[in-house]
Amino acid sequence: MSLLTTIARSATRAARPATRAVPAASLSLAARGVHTLPKLDYSYDALEPHISGKIMELHHSKHHQAYVNGLNAAEEAYAKAAAPKEQIKLQSALKFNGGGHINHSLFWKNLAPQSQGGGELKAGPLKDAIVADFGSVDAFKKKMNTVTAAIQGSGWGWLGYNPETKKLEIATTPNQDPLLSHVPIIGIDIWEHAFYLQYHNVKADYLTAIWNVINFKEAERRFVEAAKSA
DSSP states (O other): OOHHHHHHHHHHHHHSOOOSOOOHHHHHHHHTTOOOOOOOSSOGGGGTTTSOHHHHHHIIIIIIHHHHHHHHHHHHHHHHOOSHHHHHHTHHHHHHHHHHHHHHHHHHHTBOOGGGTTTOOOSSHHHHHHHHHHSSHHHHHHHHHHHHHTOSSSEEEEEEEETTTTEEEEEEEETTOOOOSSEEEEEEEOSGGGTHHHHTTOHHHHHHHHGGGBOHHHHHHHHHHHHHHO
């Protein structure tokens, strides 16, 4: 199944109850224009001093909006494509913009101001699993930062749940590729637009700071849901 069909089916299910099977081409048409920039649960400057308000504003309103626009345009072109060859040519645009939209929509939920519990990992199933799989919370953060910082170029560092091993594992994806091998629990954007205005080329400082605003409550919700479904 192509990324286009997956996104289209998800959008169609969210828009209305499913009543009958719909051909993939119809789903593509139905999905045109449905992707929108999600609203944040906090103000742009709410994550300061760890992530500046200017970075958040540009990252959300400019970069993520560009992925949304690109995805809608690619889906529209795919729906109008008259031949498989034309559709194949659009796969890279669908993957890049679709992944950018998926990853960033998750990323915003991954963050929370400290006044709303950001950075606080309370005792519970997620903390227990992290300790069991990495030895300690500090050991997990150190490994996550090391693996993420080692990404060459742009990409994402992930804490994911592996349904086969039933363990939490660290993974990376290049560019805007979404995490497909695991259920994403925490994702960290290591593209320069996520940190350069504040941390310049010192990725390590950005990765250290971001843990102060990680929304562990949301991460635990994802983890519990993933473990139940495995």
